[in-house]
Every structure is written in structure tokens, then in C-alpha cells.
Amino acid sequence: MSEALQSGFQVKTLFGGVVRVNRALGEGGQGAVYLVDYNGEKKALKWFKQVGLGKKPEAFYENIKQNIIRKTPSEEFLWPLDITEWAEGSFGYVMDLKPDGYYEVTDFMLCKVKFQSYRTIIDAALKIVSAFRVLHNAGYSYQDLNDGNFFIHPRTGDVRICDNDNVAPDGTETGIVGKPRYMAPEIVLGKNMPNSLSDRFSMSLILYILFCLNHPLEGRRYLTPALTPGLQRELYGSDPVFMMDPSDQRNSPHPAVHANTLRVWPCLPDYMQRIFLDAFGRKALEKPSARPREIDWLNVLTRFRSEIVPCPCGNEIFTQQGTRCPCDACGRPADVSFRLVLSGYSIPAVRDTRLYRCQLGTCDEKEALTPVARVVAKADTGRLGVRNLSGKRWDAVNTRGEALKVSPNEVIPLKDGITFTACGETITIRENR
Template sequence: MAELKAGFKGKTVYGNVFTVLEFLGGGGQGNVYRVECGGREMALKWYHKSTIDKMKDPDQFYDNLMANIKKGAPTSAFLWPEELTEKADGSFGYIMGLRPSNFEELTKFLIWDNKKRRMKASFASITARCNAAINIIEGFRALHNDGYSYQDLNNGNFFIDPQTGDVLICDNDNVSERGVNFGIAGKQRYMAPEVVLGSAPDKRSDRFSLAVILFRMLFIEHPLEGKYSTPPCMTPELEKKFYGSDPVFVLDPDDDRNAANNQLNTNTLRFWKIYPEYIRELFIKSFGKSSVQPPYDRIIEKTWLDAFVRLRSETVPCPHCGKETFITAGYTVSCMYCGSPLTCNSQLKFKRFDVPVYGGVKVYEGQLGDTDGDFHKAAGEIVRNKKDPIKHALRNLTEQIWSVKLPDNTVRTVEPNGIVPLNKDFEITIGKNTGIVE
């Protein structure tokens, strides 16, 4: 069946009738349409017949879609298949929720608009960028915890709200139980080297793809595309070499064959030194020799999550120019925009996370304990003393009463919306977790 026309009606395996309303867009695997189904406006992905013909086992792919629908989405961040259509003329499709209009495809954050002289989409803040990274990492981990891995992962899998960093993960038809390979050809630029060379995708290969996504979210350009891997004419053989058998990180400290340069890697060179060393080290390890060659060691999601939660906590509005910049507890640093000095003298230390004591920093519920919690719900916010900007306090944003143990062992309480000074050696207990000001 060729492109579906407005008004076309079909049935799902659950017996519901869907009606095509309009064409939304097309891709290598199929077209996406706005449809009405069961009284809701939704999205239908309808596969090209050529896509079906190229699959190793179309019936297995179809059955996997049905199994995923029955199991349900790992989290609400996934635009998960909800209905599977009946087969028609050698093809079929699935129905999922529509993405809200305020979400932009990650691809737009990576493409320059020559007419407008800016990126087609941009994050409103560094905090929004960190939130997006955290959401994507959490999505990967939830998927893996449910026993799934991706078959085809790339920048088109993610829709992001530029203002908040909220994420919706799409194209989940290519998700399967680990070790299952449907023969779906993904983009080699996002594949792990072993998958480029023919291995089946799994959780470990997903972690390489995740690192590529995170790198491009921060630096825009691709981590493996430098002077060595961008020949005048790319051939399939060269592509397999540069992404499979001999990939080289553009900022590999031990191998400069593919070194970043000002023509190909402008943004990478511009932003690399701006980000903290612990972020840079994770990318060096993600694309270093032990990752792109056997034994294919990869950064796990928890490590990435801890790093980006920390980065978000170290991102503050400059009190001089108002723009976001980075700080480090125990140091004086310069605002990356206006150059003004910013000093952070102390930190609030919990079991797993250290939170810098600086105006505007939020303390999230997930930072309080040593196990994962909600990294999007703020438990407190650090506020600066208006009369003495060197002094800070923590505002209680929860509905709980906190307790505070002072150095002389006296105990005070902090009511919801109350504040507690962040003085050295104060011990603040929030629920079952305690943080100490150091």
C-alpha cells in the first residue's frame, strides 16, 4: 500500500477503527499520520512495504510489537505503541500518542538555520539541557531494567521541550528483548562499533549510543568525526572503518589521528573546556580505546545520571549578569559570560551527592539518599541573604517538618516554606536522610 490518504479507514487488532486525518511526516522506515482512533487524536506509523521486505522475520517483528503493547511503556516518557493495525497489502502500522507542539525533535538542536542565523531549536538554559540529559538517561535505564534494548537509535528518537528539558522518547517499535535482532538497519553514526561490525544490539551497545546522544547534546558535533574520518567521498567501506573497526574520538588524548579542528569541530573546541573535568573524563572513557574496541567497556546509566545531576547542581545564575554559569564548591571561578568572580565556600553533603551552597541551587529529592529517587521534584532551594550575600539558607519546599542539629547539639525544626541557615557543621535531616554543611 502506498501513502495513505486522508479519510482512509483501517482496523486495529483490538477491533478499533482508525481514520487518517493528515500526513505528518515520513522517514526511512515509514510515514507518520495524524489519525482518529477510539475518540482520540493519535499518531499512526505506517511502514513502507520495502521496510517490511527487508526485515529478517516480519512476523516476529509484528509479534514483538504486540508483546510490547501488552507489556506497556517503561515510563510515561515513552511514546509507546498502544494499538497495532491489522495487516493490509503487505504492510501494517502501529498507533501511539501524539507529541505535544512544544516538543522539538533532537535533530533540530543539531542543525544550523542559515536564514535565521541560529540553531533550528535551542535549549532555554543550561539547566534545561541538563534536565533533558537526565530524562534521556533515566529513560534508557528504565528500558534496560524492563529487559529491552534498541535496534535503531539516533537523534530522531527524542522529542524535547526546549524550555524545561522534558523528553518524549519515540520510535519504540524498534525496541526488543535483549539479544533479539530484527535486522533493522540503523544509522551507523549512532551504532556501537560492534553492531556496525555485525553483532546484535544489546544493553551494552545502547550505552555507546547513549554516550553519542549526550555528547551531541552538549557539543552538537559528532564525537567520532574529525580530520581522519571525514574524507571527500565517504564509501560504505570507509564508513564501516570509521564507525566500526577503527573509530577514533576527536579529543582522544592518546591518539590525535582524528583530532578536532576549527573547520569540522567548531562547537566541540569552543565548549569542551567550559564543561567540568568530570564530564570530559566520562566522554574520553566513552569513546576511548577500551570502549570502541574489545572489551567494549561502557559507562553505565547510574554514572551518567550522577554526573548530570551534579552538573545541574553546579549550574547557577550569575548574580552580576543573570546568565547561567558553572561553579565549584571551595573555589572562586569566573562567570563564563561576564567574567565576574563567583565564590562558593561550602557544600551540603549527603550520602551520594554534594550540593554546592550557592543562591539559586535546588536540592532534589533524589539527591537526599544513597538510592535513586525523584530527580525532578525539588525538596529545597538555596537562597542568598539579601543583606549579606555571602550567607545562604535552605528553604523547605516539602510538606515535611525538617530537623536541624546545631554544632552545640541543640535541635531546631524547619516548617514547610521555612528556612534554615547553611552554617558550617549544621546537620539537616529531611525525612530519613541527613545532609551536613561542610
């Protein structure tokens, strides 16, 4: 491309540095990303094509500059760190490099890389939702959420979110409306410009893709011989239908094409199915404010995470109410001797079970994913217990009915009938017989 930066190209930055281009790392529609030397450190530089600057290049520049000053809302974002001066009719911004071992959502979609487990998928989903919760609560909207924005680690589920150049105070028009297939219906139809509610739609779509490896609106109807612009508008805009919508089966899955959904969906817990139905049901498609909020996602995802128990055969068992469900690969019952009874549901108490803050009543967005308790095994005997990770003392009642205090880091043994109160919620330990 004629606008590509050559190796050795140097430009000053606004906040007191110099970037020197090493080599190109990749190219997208709006610009290209380069490996650069920035004040002696290796960083990434996103350099815009002129056409990628939109109609108001100065406002675009100013918005990124303000984002740099306000600093990243959460560590998941590869946030702009510095911005270059204008050069050759354009500019770029500096950010951290994508860490090694992370892959784009697209790579997972094409199965170039695979998640280690459903738990890892849930961890990635939790990180994504949590990051957007913080971003939205800080008054921003992302505006251009799509499969190219995320880097995910297939074994840890850690997430980095890139392309933060369109992030702007909610309600700001950046000119970019998003990527086809990932835009909310009201944006496709031009009824609205992107905001935090359209972000929620696009985020739900990414979550569905992570679990089911299908696009939720691309069911049977998508298989039309030719997808003309008119039909695209209908499919994603004027008449979108969720492929799993039981009340409208015009877009139901095709047995061969949508095998992923057909295999995964029936195994999802009912509350996971419900939140996807809420996210892509007619009401949420038509009414942005009816879409599940980030906290709704965190509530179901943390529950889902707690309910998955690894089977020795290598499979993952989706348990229900913390009981000994059979593994559907080998038939053996899940090794779940105890469960933790919360106010709304029960989860299996197995080694490494975590209780997150958002599973215990309303909480502040930043602490939603803070582990409050974790099931640990005693090194010598292997006996299980619940460790207090909340940093505060818990009130507990033992099997003899005596009140006790449980200090931070102290462990309560798993015994039928013990109760403890963490973050205002009383949790009962029950033995599965």
C-alpha cells in the same frame, strides 16, 4: 509513494478501535506517520512500508503487540497504544502525538532551534538517561537509537522518545541494526546484534552531541575528501577514535570545523570530560560492558546541574566545589554565599538548587531523579533555606550542636555549620567567605 495512505483510509485495531487517517505528518525510511482519529481522539499512526517490516513481519507485529500489552515503562516514551489489523500487506500502530514545542535532536544539530541554557541541556540529558535506565531495567533494549528518536523542548528540557517499534526484550533480534553514524562499533562490524550495551553507546553519542554539537568520532579523519564505505567502517567500526582522546590524536578536532567542541570541552567539569572519555575511550569502544552505565551518567549530570549558577549578565557560571567562581563573560564572582558539602563533592546553595536522590548514595532507578531537597527563598526577606522534599523526617544538628528533627516541607535556614542527614547521607551547610 505508492504505499501512502489516503485521507479517509480506515482500519480496525486489535484492541477494539478504529483509526481514520486525516493527513500525513512525515515520512521516514521504515514508514510514514499520519495524524489520525482514533476512537474520537487525535493520535499519531505510524504505518510501515512493506520493506520496513524486515524479514519476519509476523514476529515484528507480535513484538509491538506485546509491548502494547506490557505498557510504557516511563512517560517519556511515545509508546505504542494500539496496533491495526493487517491491511494492504502492512500495518501500523497508534501512539500519542508529539506535543507542541518539542523538536528533534536533528533540529538542534542544525541550529534550527537552540537550547535556552546548559541547564536545559542537562535536564534533557537527565530525562533521556533516566528513561533508558528504566527501559533497560525493565528488560528491554531500544536497538535503534539515533538523532531522529527524540523530541526535546528547548526551554524545559522535557523529552519524548518516539519510534519505539524496535524496542524488544534485550537480546531479541528485530532485524534492524540501527542508523549509520549512531551504531556501536560492534554492530557496525557485524560482531553483535543491538542490545542494551549498544544502546548505551548510542545514548552517550546523543549526549555528546547535545553538549558539543559535534559527533564524537568525526574528528579530523572524517574530513577525508570522500567517505567511502570502507572508510566509514573504519571510522565507526574497526578503528574508531574519540576526537578528544588524549592518548590518540589521529582524530583530533579541526579548529574551524569542530569549533563547538573546542569551545565547550575545556569548560566542561573534569568529571564530565572523564565520563565522555570513558564512554568513547578505546576500552569502551572495544568492550561494550566497559561503557558507563545509566546510573553513572545520572550521578555526573545531577552534579553538573547543581554546579551551574546563572549570572545576572545572562551567562551561566560553572562553579567548582560550590565556591564563588568568576563569570567568564563579565568577570563578576558567582553569587554563592553558601555551599552544601556532600560526601563526594560540594555544590553551591543558591535559589532553586536541587538535590536529587541519586546524589545521595545508591538508589532505586525510579527514584534516581526525585528531588530530595531544594534551596528556596523566603518570600518576605529573600533569605535562603533548604526545603525537605524527601517526604521523610531528617535528623539535623544546628549551629549550637543541638539535635533537631526536620519534617517534610520544613525549611532549614542556610547557616554555616548546620548538618542534616537525608537518605542516609550527612550534608553540611558551609558559608563561602
